[in-house]
Amino acid sequence: QVRLVQSGAEVKKPGASVKVSCTASGYTLTGHYMHWVRQAPGQGLEWMGWIKPQSGDINYAQKFWGRVTMTRDTSISTAYMELSRLTSDDTAVYYCARDEGSGWYPDYWGQGTLVTVSS
Amino acid sequence: SYELTQPPSVSVSPGQTARITCSGDALPKKYAYWYQQKSGQAPVLVIYEDNKRPSGIPERFFGSRSGTMATLTISGAQVEDEADYYCYSTDTGDNRRGVFGGGSKLTVV
Numbered sequence: 001q002v003r004l005v006q007s008g009a010e011v012k013k014p015g016a017s018v019k020v021s022c023t024a025s026g027y028t029l030t031g032h033y034m035h036w037v038r039q040a041p042g043q044g045l046e047w048m049g050w051i052k053p054q055s056g057d058i059n060y061a062q063k064f065w066g067r068v069t070m071t072r073d074t075s076i077s078t079a080y081m082e083l084s085r086l087t088s089d090d091t092a093v094y095y096c097a098r099d100e101g102s103g104w105y106p107d108y109w110g111q112g113t114l115v116t117v118s119s
Numbered sequence: 120s121y122e123l124t125q126p127p128s129v130s131v132s133p134g135q136t137a138r139i140t141c142s143g144d145a146l147p148k149k150y151a152y153w154y155q156q157k158s159g160q161a162p163v164l165v166i167y168e169d170n171k172r173p174s175g176i177p178e179r180f181f182g183s184r185s186g187t188m189a190t191l192t193i194s195g196a197q198v199e200d201e202a203d204y205y206c207y208s209t210d211t212g213d214n215r216r217g218v219f220g221g222g223s224k225l226t227v228v
Contacts (some may be wrong), residue, residue, distance in 0.1 A: 047217035109161040
């Protein structure tokens with residue numbers, strides 16, 4: 001069965017960067033795009049972007065241009081999301097979510113990674 | 120930027136029909152998707168491409184789309200359906216940038 005396992009919780013200081021990993025099993029990473037979505041405490045879901053693992057092509061939400069980098073390592077079936085220049089507004093649970101195929105919508109989700117930004 | 124608008128809350132009694140709406144200017148040309156998120160859990164896809172149910176989703180979940188509005192209908196809502204529901208679609212054009220609605224809290228009591 002499809003499974004996405006994310007890295008553990010992180011605490012970062014303002015101005016730092018965070019890199020979250022998402023390891024896929026039960027399917028071939030290169031066969032499906034991977035979305036990243038975040039959710040601030042008590043707030044709704046926010047789409048951040050996707051990566052096409054086969055080629056490395058990316059599609060970021062305009063809000064995150066210049067601060068987010070999505071990469072992958074196909075040899076270990078893992079996708080990564082790095083967010084830089086963190087502020088307290090970036091405190092959120094970050095989810096990876098497999099796309100159904102070609103970047104249109106997420107179907108399976110990881111368990112989420114809590115990133116806390118605090119001085 | 121493109122937005123999808125949902126009511127913040129919907130409340131029904133067990134066994135009643137719950138309807139959650141989602142409006143967006145691009146919906147006449149874009150599919151709508153619906154996710155259920157229970158407290159402390161990751162979202163789960165309950166409707167894709169307007170009205171299709173993934174395997175394992177109960178038949179009481181029904182999706183529809185007309186013009187600029189998509190609707191999630193839960194016929195005979197159960198207590199276990201109490202959750203936040205988010206609509207999702209893609210931005211205008213072919214850029215495949217995703218957007219979520221603000222979410223609707225469904226209370227079944």
